[in-house]
Amino acid sequence: MEDILRKFCAYGMEYKDHEGYTRDLVTLLPTIQLAYNTSKHPTTGKTPAVVEKGWNPLLPVDHLKKNFLIIHPTAKDFHDMWKRACDTAATCIAEEKEYNKQRWDNTHL
Template identity: 75%
Template sequence: MLCTKLAFSTAYHPKTDGLAEKTIQTMEEILRRFCAYGMEYKDHEAYTNDWVTLQPEVQLVYNTTQHSTTGKTPSLVKKGWNPLFPLDHLKKNLLTIHPTAKDFHDMWNKPFDTAKKCIAEAKEYNKQKWDKTHMAPDFKEGTKF
């Protein structure tokens, strides 16, 4: 009825569909770079750079980052809107920012900024890998196939 296909996959050799495989590959690359930078994130217990703890935040940043393929964010494509962060509301209503609030804002945004940087690096790395092995066909008028 919905024309969906259930595809099972293994952990180390995923064979589902290209989009899911590419998303997983990109998320792995982002988390790998994020942990390599030695970023520490404060969860409810203590500071950590454990990728399992960081995954939800990195996923949120990934889903709110514009992708070169669609020109839109995954949240906008899937849901039709982008989520707003609490600081987005504060920025609209404040005329001046107290220095302590600025420090808090910078501390709060540091993981997001690092994740965005990691996403950009992962995109560039994956693009270079793709470009090495895939050449655009050179078709000329009159070429027979």
């Protein structure tokens, strides 16, 4: 988790909602933590949430109605920020896994 946060901070990622307010790492930290806890890890093959609690929490996307026509702009902006943060976290996790694999391969092969 520490490496993911370090990478996220290094990119200086900031998101703006529809009103122009900037959302920084502090605002998105719960999102990053949830993305980390609900993504599979190569060592266990399970998510940390399943390992710790035995179940994955419901994500906000699980609560969105697929046929809902009118969505409040703030909710849509948060959903978009959430999606970008999850994608960024997934990318960071993939990069970290590849880095650790290469590091292990270099020292053990």
